Amino acid sequence: MLSSVFEQFGKESPVTVMAQVLMSRIFAPERIDSLFTKYATVQYQQDLLFSSQVDLMSLVVCGIQKSVHSAYKAKAVDLSVSTTALYKKLCGIELGVSQGLLRETARDLIELVQLMGGEQASLLPGYRLKIVDGTCLAGTDHRLNAIRNFAASALPGKAIVVLEQCSKLVTDIFPIEDGHSQERSLFDSVLEQVKSQDLWCGDRNFCTAKFLFTIKEKKAFFVIRQHGGLGFRELSELKHLGSTQTGELFEQKVEFSYDGKTIEVRRVVLKLFVATRDKEWEIAILTNLPYAVPANKITQIYRNRWSLENLFQTVTENFNGEIQTLAYPKAALFSFSMALVTYNILATLRGALGSVHGVDKIEAGLSDFYLGPSNK
Template sequence: MVVLEPLSKLVTDIFLLEDGHAQERSEFDSVLKKVEAKDLWCGDRNFCTLKFLFTIQEKEAFFVIRQHKGMGFKELEELKKIGLTETGELFEQKVEINYEGKTLTLRRIVLKLFTPTRDKEWEIGIFSNLPESISAAKIAEIYRNRWTLESLFQTVTKNFNGEIQTLAYPKAALFSFSMALVAYNILATLRGALGGVHGVEKIEAGLSNFYLVDEIQGTYRGMMIAIPTSEWEIFQSFSTDKIAQLLQKLSPGVHLKKFLKATRGAKKPKVPVIYDRKKGHISTNRLLEEYNQQKKRS
């Protein structure tokens, strides 16, 4: 599980699970330890558990979590129509949830979509404990921007080869993925520096991660050959602020046209994935544990 800071686009934390069959919820206690007062945590429906929401509330933090169908709640009022967004009609109501004898009043935001999601869903429910001063439209926007996390995984997979394609020891696979996240953070830092000079909207809309990574990889190899190691040592003493100033100083010289996204044609229909029930998903971690157990018995 990866924690992404939405403004900087930086990965700030990661929770590693060696068992490929393990549920994310098995690590929720580790996630909750990171919650601090006044934080705002946004997550998909898998994070919609009573303990998760109540713990965030108890730590005086906030959440915007998509409603899970299995989450029970008591309606305190009827749904009220708030208005329209780009994607659908917006509604809101107050609801109550109970956990271990405690009650919590929440805002339930419902977005009735004009077009269904890829899972053929026409409605999205969101639970939040944000104050009334934050509009329902803003809460819906906060959840919508959570999809930035999906683009992170796409970037890590396609540009940094973060997932080992062959069978590997769990720790090796997780180490490879973690290093890919470090590379992603470097890329996010560069994009942030370019956005500060050329405009954030221009960078977000038009800059291709693929072309940018390809340029860095090629240039880096040449620079390592042409420039002695001693010339790079000065950067070890630079503070974060000084590095940021250097990147901003260099950013105006970047020719963005070289790194623009290619114009995309019409999307091709997605080919459905065919699953073989006889050959299900295998957890390498569990195979190793079984092997070690057999070894001990013998």
């Protein structure tokens, strides 16, 4: 009887079945608990397993339950701990555990997308395009005694997120508890993950001499918007290369120094026909890609950076990843990591559909809203 019921669901709502199978696989209790053992250094599992916390938080992130407390009440029969013990556990989840949860599940899902043939065409074959951006979690309710008398909400954390272009999956997160800290405090951790033939694309916040120099030293590449604070010396005049749909394109050679060494890069300048939302008329991009890659391709790669901005919007609209009542940084960053893992499952579903119906067709015609867990 169960097989016939499953078959009926498979025919009438295949995406629902696919989502259920993926979530069951990715959030398998044994695997999640072993992941916790691998990455945790302070916390331990006793009465409340990490897999139970993931299961409970998935209900909140997917919008099935409105809050952690309501999810706890729904699961109270299966849990042998009090709400106080639950919140204490959530507030102590180490950042390395949240990071490891995202990294390892992403690795499995990317392999699946590749096997299905659901990847998008590479913008630049031969390079692994990684789009990097930072995000600050929204302010939370005033649940802590220390902040109840302040008008501004607490910022429960900040993170740098890495998106792989071909699979459209988030492959890494670099969280930090201080929501008021600079993204650049995380750059060393990001640079540790750079590998040969990577192509890192980011906005001007990532335009520091050390960041660019280290990427080049690791035989990797960058397409980074120029920051006004990065000093450089012009080695050639701006050369006009023609017009694009958005502006006039120019290029020149420049160099800058770091740690007593000099690096020569290309500076691609797009003088816009229409100003940006920040009233800017010019976008300058620095890159160490070879000259065989034309300047218009470099601007195309940089424009693709918006796919990560769109991802943040998708997570905000379809998942409850920034829970207002979680003012504790570790708990808030854990819930955000869970939202990104759930987004990756959604992206894998898109890849599966794309492998059958065409990746471009799915990308252009299927809204994430209809794949969102709360809309199943």
